Amino acid sequence: MFPPAAYLEKIEPFSFLSKSELKIILNGLESEIFGKxxxxxxxxxxxxxxxxxxxxxxxxxxxxxxxxxxxxKEGEIFGIASVLSSNPPKRTAIADADCVCYLIRKENFIxxxxxxxxxxxxFVKILTKRLSSILKLSRVSRTYEHLYAxxxxxxxxxxxxxxxxxxxxxxxxxxxxxxxxGSVIVVDDKKPIGIxxxxxLPRLIHLKVPLDDEIGRHMxxxxxxxxxxxxxxxxxxxxxxxxxxxxxxxxxxxxxxxISSRDILLRLESFSSLLSLSRSIISLEEKRLPEMMNKILxxxxxxxSKVPFSEVSRISSGMYDLIIEKLIKDKxxxxxxxxxxxxxxxxxxxxxxxxxxxIYNKNADEFIEIVENKLRNIGFEIRYLEKIHVDDVDxxxxxxxxAHLPEFYDGRLLYGKREFYDKxxxxxxxxxxxxxxxxxxxxxxxxxxxxxxxxxxxxxSLEFKMLDIKNTExxxxxxxEKIRTVEDILESYRVITDIEMRRKFENKIGIIxxxxxxxxxxxxLDFKRFIGDRYAIQNQV
Amino acid sequence: MxxxxxxxALDIETTSLDKNAEILSIAIVPMLGxxxxxxxxxxxxxxxxxxxxxxxxxxxxxxKTIESAPRFxxxxxxxxxxxxxxxxxxxxxxxxxxxxxxxxxxxxxxxxPRRIDILQIERYIRRKTAGRNINTFDELIRxxxxxDFYRHSALVDAYYSAQIFQLQLKRLMLHGISLEELLxxxxxxxxxxxxxxx
Numbered sequence: 001m002f003p004p005a006a007y008l009e010k011i012e013p014f015s016f017l018s019k020s021e022l023k024i025i026l027n028g029l030e031s032e033i034f035g036k037x038x039x040x041x042x043x044x045x046x047x048x049x050x051x052x053x054x055x056x057x058x059x060x061x062x063x064x065x066x067x068x069x070x071x072x073k074e075g076e077i078f079g080i081a082s083v084l085s086s087n088p089p090k091r092t093a094i095a096d097a098d099c100v101c102y103l104i105r106k107e108n109f110i111x112x113x114x115x116x117x118x119x120x121x122x123f124v125k126i127l128t129k130r131l132s133s134i135l136k137l138s139r140v141s142r143t144y145e146h147l148y149a150x151x152x153x154x155x156x157x158x159x160x161x162x163x164x165x166x167x168x169x170x171x172x173x174x175x176x177x178x179x180x181x182g183s184v185i186v187v188d189d190k191k192p193i194g195i196x197x198x199x200x201l202p203r204l205i206h207l208k209v210p211l212d213d214e215i216g217r218h219m220x221x222x223x224x225x226x227x228x229x230x231x232x233x234x235x236x237x238x239x240x241x242x243x244x245x246x247x248x249x250x251x252x253x254x255x256x257x258x259i260s261s262r263d264i265l266l267r268l269e270s271f272s273s274l275l276s277l278s279r280s281i282i283s284l285e286e287k288r289l290p291e292m293m294n295k296i297l298x299x300x301x302x303x304x305s306k307v308p309f310s311e312v313s314r315i316s317s318g319m320y321d322l323i324i325e326k327l328i329k330d331k332x333x334x335x336x337x338x339x340x341x342x343x344x345x346x347x348x349x350x351x352x353x354x355x356x357x358x359i360y361n362k363n364a365d366e367f368i369e370i371v372e373n374k375l376r377n378i379g380f381e382i383r384y385l386e387k388i389h390v391d392d393v394d395x396x397x398x399x400x401x402x403a404h405l406p407e408f409y410d411g412r413l414l415y416g417k418r419e420f421y422d423k424x425x426x427x428x429x430x431x432x433x434x435x436x437x438x439x440x441x442x443x444x445x446x447x448x449x450x451x452x453x454x455x456x457x458x459x460x461s462l463e464f465k466m467l468d469i470k471n472t473e474x475x476x477x478x479x480x481e482k483i484r485t486v487e488d489i490l491e492s493y494r495v496i497t498d499i500e501m502r503r504k505f506e507n508k509i510g511i512i513x514x515x516x517x518x519x520x521x522x523x524x525l526d527f528k529r530f531i532g533d534r535y536a537i538q539n540q541v
Numbered sequence: 542m543x544x545x546x547x548x549x550a551l552d553i554e555t556t557s558l559d560k561n562a563e564i565l566s567i568a569i570v571p572m573l574g575x576x577x578x579x580x581x582x583x584x585x586x587x588x589x590x591x592x593x594x595x596x597x598x599x600x601x602x603x604x605k606t607i608e609s610a611p612r613f614x615x616x617x618x619x620x621x622x623x624x625x626x627x628x629x630x631x632x633x634x635x636x637x638x639x640x641x642x643x644x645x646x647x648x649x650x651x652x653x654p655r656r657i658d659i660l661q662i663e664r665y666i667r668r669k670t671a672g673r674n675i676n677t678f679d680e681l682i683r684x685x686x687x688x689d690f691y692r693h694s695a696l697v698d699a700y701y702s703a704q705i706f707q708l709q710l711k712r713l714m715l716h717g718i719s720l721e722e723l724l725x726x727x728x729x730x731x732x733x734x735x736x737x738x739x
Binding site for chain 2: 002003004026027028029030031032033035098100102103105
């Protein structure tokens with residue numbers, strides 16, 4: 001194959017092109033060499049006639065007026081804005097080392113830009129900083145399916161059929177028949193209170209239950225619901241952990257439909273191994289859990305190259321929740337609340353770890369010690385596991401070391417008594433100003449990009465008293481309406497978490513990923529400045 | 542101004558390396574100064590009477606391709622026009638030029654272009670920088686760290702020649718070399734003319 005064609009075929013977004021589109025690019029292609037220090041084009045000079053791709057070497061983009069400097073490496077593209085807008089370039093491009101560039105004539109580039117939507121999307125998204133969309137584009141180019149990210153609403157194909165609890169079994173059977181559905185949601189004042197399915201009917205007939213009986217006496221309760229944005233995998237895990245086969249899909253307080261485990265299995269056939277693993281967690285003997293953990297980790301590693309961090313982490317966190325729940329649920333132990341903190345509380349865990357507090361009302365030492373040992377044997381890293389008597393919650397939180405405080409605001413009730421959890425939240429709310437300030441400081445001072453965003457977003461969430469939302473992406477979605485800059489940082493967060501996760505598993509990332517990371521870090525720097533200004537933190541951004 | 546001079550990186554694949562060699566394919570990669578005009582690259586197979594198993598093995602060209610290719614006289618005008626206004630560049634370029642001379646003379650076309658041998662240029666640069674001597678095209682490709690593609694295709698080899706000459710020219714231009722000097726150092730000296738040219 002002709003070397004320039006082979007080179008372009010390998011790099012995104014040219015890899016999105018058909019053979020005929022690539023030929024159009026080749027028909028407008030040149031190659032030029034630039035010596036170190038040579039100026040390729042100047043800011044405010046003539047509008048560019050070529051788009052540039054670095055074949056080898058380095059290019060420095062500078063803006064003398066704003067002290068902007070950016071180094072570009074092999075495979076990176078520059079001159080996009082000027083070529084697309086026909087305006088003078090906004091930066092000066094200088095060879096930072098001897099380098100060879102491919103130059104694509106503007107006319108040929110525009111021709112392909114106008115004919116290939118995916119190709120043009122790539123450039124538009126670079127210009128508009130829709131970074132995570134570029135990740136999505138590049139992921140689709142690897143022809144991976146994106147099933148883990150399918151939201152449950154996509155599985156709802158029929159309008160929900162509802163009835164009141166006073167309706168007769170006969171009427172409900174008629175409703176199912178008339179609407180050609182297998183289940184009916186029983187409502188009271190528009191709120192779902194139970195489910196009645198086709199499979200319940202033979203049982204009632206067998207038991208000779210009069211068909212005029214009220215459905216409210218024979219429906220399955222309680223109703224477990226999931227928000228329409230929830231993923232199919234989350235829905236499945238919810239069914240498994242509650243031992244049910246149907247979930248009601250809600251949009252805030254409105255019923256949108258009902259989904260069954262069968263709907264999910266049909267949809268997620270190719271991921272049946274992970275699904276069967278989650279089913280097995282419930283029925284498996286405890287001694288086989290370490291072996292199960294290895295299989296889970298293999299599945300998660302496989303997912304990491306195909307699915308965004310937000311989905312992988314929610315699914316893996318869900319799996320780890322199931323295991324912990326299995327070990328603590330239904331045990332004859334004193335009343336307690338198991339609260340997950342930090343990344344575990346935010347459902348942002350990839351690898352299994354324990355970062356929790358247990359609030360109890362009678363001595364729980366032995367129980368916690370047993371669970372801790374079991375978790376360690378299964379493969380959990382025990383980062384933090386603190387037990388607090390319910391009467392000591394106030395004192396404990398009031399005296400809590402400030403270094404730990406921010407992650408307590410990510411605390412999520414995994415299992416146990418809600419009253420204990422509510423007490424925990426109430427006490428925490430008394431130190432909320434400290435929580436905001438500490439999170440803001442962490443945002444600015446930590447070197448880890450992910451933790452920096454997590455802390456900044458937590459500070460803003462606490463400022464708006466959003467104590468019940470824990471996941472960083474969900475917090476961002478809530479904050480977007482209030483603070484415009486959160487939209488950009490959400491893009492940046494998605495890019496950073498996604499690429500860093502893949503780097504962990506694959507030990508390398510591509511040129512486009514490097515470029516996206518660089519853009520994401522620029523947004524993060526602005527975000528840190530914004531947080532610094534908002535909370536009056538004099539600092540080192 | 543060397544940056545305004547037209548160069549043509551040339552490569553031909555032949556049935557053998559003697560004076561009776563027949564052309565199997567030809568490729569031209571034009572350059573304007575150090576800029577390679579990839580968009581204007583030209584390459585074609587040429588119908589040959591003497592293609593044999595050895596040529597097929599070396600060049601990876603199948604008989605059907607050669608049988609369905611145009612005869613040289615059908616494309617000679619296009620090739621002549623592409624080459625007439627530029628300086629021909631390549632590795633062991635005397636051989637390629639001598640074969641083409643013979644072909645063009647059969648068409649009553651006089652072909653004697655100015656030419657530059659990139660192996661000679663490299664030897665000059667290495668003499669100045671006390672580098673190890675270079676004797677083959679493969680060595681040139683290796684030292685310039687060019688991407689490793691399947692060789693023995695006229696277009697790929699012509700493109701390699703263009704890339705190497707692009708780097709050499711840039712280096713020499715920084716030292717203010719003139720066209721005359723470039724032609725002088727790029728000329729194959731008599732003592733380097735290989736046996737098959739004798």
